[in-house]
Amino acid sequence: xxxxxxxxxxxxxxxxxxxxxxxxxxxxxxVGRGETHIIMGPNGAGKSTLGFSIMGGPAYEIESxxxxxxxEDITDMSPDKRAMKGIYLSxxxxxxxxxxxxxxxLRSSLQQLTGKKIKFSEFNKILEEAMEMINMDPSYVDRDxxxxxxxxEKKKAEILQLLVLKPKLAILDETDSxxxxxxxxxVSQGISAYKKKYGGTLIIxxxxxxxxxxxxxxxxxxxxxxKIAKSGGAELIDEINRNGFEKYIDG
Amino acid sequence: xANVNIKDVDFKRYDFRFDxxxxxxxxxxxxxxxxxxxxxxxxxxDPEWVRELRLKCLDIYNNMDMPCWGPSIxxxxxxxxxxxxxxxxxxxxxxxxxxxxxxETFEKLGIPQAERxxxxxxxxxxxxxxxxxxxxxxxxxKGVVYTDIETAIKTGYEDMVKExxxxxxxxxxxxxxxxxxxxxSGGSFVYVPKGVKVDVPLQSYFRLNAAGAGQFEHTIIIVDxxxxxxxxxxxxxxxxxxxxxxxxxxELYVKKNARxxxxxxxxxxKNMFNLNTKRALIEEGGKxxxxxxSFGSRVSYLYPMTILKGDNSKMTYTGITFxxxxxxxxxxCKVVHVGRNTSSVITAKSISKSGGIGMFRSSVxxxxxxxxxxCSVSCDSLMLDSISRADTVPAMDIKAYDADVGHEAKIGRxxxxxxxxxxxxxxxxxxxxxxxxxxxxxxxxxxxxLEYAVEMNNLIKIEMSGHKA
Numbered sequence: 001x002x003x004x005x006x007x008x009x010x011x012x013x014x015x016x017x018x019x020x021x022x023x024x025x026x027x028x029x030x031v032g033r034g035e036t037h038i039i040m041g042p043n044g045a046g047k048s049t050l051g052f053s054i055m056g057g058p059a060y061e062i063e064s065x066x067x068x069x070x071x072e073d074i075t076d077m078s079p080d081k082r083a084m085k086g087i088y089l090s091x092x093x094x095x096x097x098x099x100x101x102x103x104x105x106l107r108s109s110l111q112q113l114t115g116k117k118i119k120f121s122e123f124n125k126i127l128e129e130a131m132e133m134i135n136m137d138p139s140y141v142d143r144d145x146x147x148x149x150x151x152x153e154k155k156k157a158e159i160l161q162l163l164v165l166k167p168k169l170a171i172l173d174e175t176d177s178x179x180x181x182x183x184x185x186x187v188s189q190g191i192s193a194y195k196k197k198y199g200g201t202l203i204i205x206x207x208x209x210x211x212x213x214x215x216x217x218x219x220x221x222x223x224x225x226x227k228i229a230k231s232g233g234a235e236l237i238d239e240i241n242r243n244g245f246e247k248y249i250d251g
Numbered sequence: 252x253a254n255v256n257i258k259d260v261d262f263k264r265y266d267f268r269f270d271x272x273x274x275x276x277x278x279x280x281x282x283x284x285x286x287x288x289x290x291x292x293x294x295x296x297d298p299e300w301v302r303e304l305r306l307k308c309l310d311i312y313n314n315m316d317m318p319c320w321g322p323s324i325x326x327x328x329x330x331x332x333x334x335x336x337x338x339x340x341x342x343x344x345x346x347x348x349x350x351x352x353x354x355e356t357f358e359k360l361g362i363p364q365a366e367r368x369x370x371x372x373x374x375x376x377x378x379x380x381x382x383x384x385x386x387x388x389x390x391x392x393k394g395v396v397y398t399d400i401e402t403a404i405k406t407g408y409e410d411m412v413k414e415x416x417x418x419x420x421x422x423x424x425x426x427x428x429x430x431x432x433x434x435x436s437g438g439s440f441v442y443v444p445k446g447v448k449v450d451v452p453l454q455s456y457f458r459l460n461a462a463g464a465g466q467f468e469h470t471i472i473i474v475d476x477x478x479x480x481x482x483x484x485x486x487x488x489x490x491x492x493x494x495x496x497x498x499x500x501x502e503l504y505v506k507k508n509a510r511x512x513x514x515x516x517x518x519x520x521k522n523m524f525n526l527n528t529k530r531a532l533i534e535e536g537g538k539x540x541x542x543x544x545s546f547g548s549r550v551s552y553l554y555p556m557t558i559l560k561g562d563n564s565k566m567t568y569t570g571i572t573f574x575x576x577x578x579x580x581x582x583x584c585k586v587v588h589v590g591r592n593t594s595s596v597i598t599a600k601s602i603s604k605s606g607g608i609g610m611f612r613s614s615v616x617x618x619x620x621x622x623x624x625x626c627s628v629s630c631d632s633l634m635l636d637s638i639s640r641a642d643t644v645p646a647m648d649i650k651a652y653d654a655d656v657g658h659e660a661k662i663g664r665x666x667x668x669x670x671x672x673x674x675x676x677x678x679x680x681x682x683x684x685x686x687x688x689x690x691x692x693x694x695x696x697x698x699x700x701l702e703y704a705v706e707m708n709n710l711i712k713i714e715m716s717g718h719k720a
Contacts, residue, residue, distance in 0.1 A: 052671075055671075055675050056671075056674075056675075057671050058667045058668075058670070058671050059667065059668070078674065078680065079671055079674035079675045080674040080675075080677055080678055080679050080680070080683075082675075083674070083675055083676060083677040084677055088675070089675050091672060091675075094672070095666070095668060095669045095672040095673075097669070097672075097673065097686065097687065097690055098690040098691070098693055099686070099689050099690025099691070099692070099693035100686060100690060105676075108678075109676040109677050109678070112676075112677035112678065113676075113677045144690075161676070165676070
């Protein structure tokens with residue numbers, strides 16, 4: 001593993017449920033620090049499972065293989081410990097958490113992740129700055145986490161969390177789905193700011209090339225039936241947008 | 252004393268006690284006999300009618316069957332419960348005069364710090380007797396009466412007590428109401444005169460400190476026409492390996508256009524059998540608001556009941572229960588609509604964990620005369636694991652032709668994905684679950700005064716952090 005590698009997935013296989021239905025099959029993936037990787041693939045290919053597995057989601061069983069983050073094996077680590085190491089997952093369906101405002105939730109999360117107490121005034125500055133980057137209505141942060149948010153607002157709020165928490169590696173699971181054209185643009189700006197300002201590393205699961213406009217893509221991977229069928233550069237995105245996944249499914 | 256072998260959570264804040272075998276305490280022998288009742292009556296200097304009522308109630312108790320439904324209370328051996336325990340001290344109006352051990356107990360529980368903060372009056376009962384009572388001067392000046400029943404009888408309110416005492420909850424209501432009528436001691440008597448609005452709450456705190464004993468406090472609140480008051484009761488007890496019994500009675504009278512809010516935070520230890528009865532009678536245009544948080548106890552039977560007697564009277568009930576290992580909390584809410592244009596809203600939540608059982612029963616009766624009445628019941632249960640249980644039993648008896656009645660029940664398990672979501676933001680599994688649970692309880696804690704909301708969140712955290720043998 002080179003010093004520049006942040007994440008290395010080796011031979012990862014996962015199953016779901018009591019019947020042990022296989023999802024991922026012998027996936028290998030190496031991501032360098034500061035890189036942007038795109039994961040594409042048809043529905044049910046295991047894209048979200050890959051994201052969940054890196055974060056340590058409970059629904060999937062790891063049958064074999066390992067996940068190495070910054071040289072440390074995190075395969076059996078709990079999700080909170082992974083978050084502490086600097087991994088972040090933007091959920092496809094963010095969860096509503098009544099009883100706590102986005103503002104206090106994010107502050108306690110940031111304190112937890114940094115291990116430092118952050119003054120209200122200092123935190124509010126961080127929050128305002130992040131909200132500005134993605135044109136977010138400030139009133140949202142004083143509402144309970146995701147409660148009563150529209151689908152698009154939830155996705156924006158995930159990017160807001162990304163900009164406040166500033167993880168080393170962010171996995172964005174279909175952050176663009178359910179967003180209108182303008183919202184895709186602002187979210188895309190937010191992602192780009194995360195990368196440029198904070199030197200972030202990205203794994204983006206998407207169907208939509210529009211979200212990638214403001215980003216320089218380093219690698220694209222096509223995931224089909226739980227396997228990486230093809231890896232390439234940014235040009236692979238155009239190719240798939242033109243021809244679809246058909247040839248990888250049959251191959 | 253009956254042995255109850257149960258695990259309890261680590262309630263350090265509540266779990267302390269002083270030796271009550273000392274000469275400072277009077278403790279009745281265990282059991283419930285005529286001789287014991289006569290001695291209690293003598294000791295308390297009851298007027299004749301109270302003495303007679305006690306003996307009549309004992310008779311009813313002895314001749315009544317045990318409830319044939321609900322959780323088992325077989326572990327409760329009535330021959331091993333002391334009906335009366337008191338410190339050899341009189342009720343004090345000055346905190347400094349309260350005996351040291353009792354004072355220390357209440358100070359650890361945050362009383363009377365609470366009084367200094369934001370209360371109009373405070374009462375504190377230790378085992379069988381009220382040891383402290385204080386009402387702010389400006390509230391007393393408005394004619395508000397706040398004392399215990401015994402003192403009310405002796406200080407000019409005997410007729411009023413006689414008019415209201417065990418009238419809403421007659422001793423024939425059920426076996427433990429009869430028992431209560433025989434051995435009742437302490438509690439609260441509140442009278443708010445016509446048109447008087449008490450801006451800040453009154454609070455009574457009940458502490459059952461003795462092992463193998465019962466607490467049978469009686470509460471009467473009369474809110475006269477157009478008056479308004481908020482009454483808070485808090486309850487707690489330290490942990491013992493023997494059964495304790497709580498069988499209080501609460502009778503609430505809300506007159507024309509008056510409003511009463513009655514908030515309860517109960518935190519019994521898990522050797523407690525909580526067989527409490529609460530009932531309210533609401534006159535025309537009156538409003539009754541119940542807020543209830545029930546924690547602890549081995550078994551609870553608790554179903555606050557409201558009779559909407561007057562036209563345009565209203566009731567809301569917002570309650571939550573938390574049942575952990577070895578606990579069976581059978582709770583609910585009853586309402587009877589009698590007057591026209593009456594309305595009731597019942598919102599109940601239950602949390603169960605580690606094999607705990609949370610049962611919610613609702614009983615809604617809309618009488619024929621109660622035209623244009625509305626009732627909505629919603630019940631939401633959260634189970635934290637696969638061994639816990641939640642049940643809902645709604646009963647409705649609608650006799651009016653135009654009633655608008657709704658019932659909604661949701662039972663679900665804590666979502667793994669929600670826990671994962673919070674953990675992915677750096678929260679430990681325990682904290683994530685606690686946050687989800689307190690979010691679930693949020694609609695109830697919002698109804699409580701701030702200090703009590705904080706208290707309830709603490710109780711949830713303690714319950715969530717697990718058990719200690």
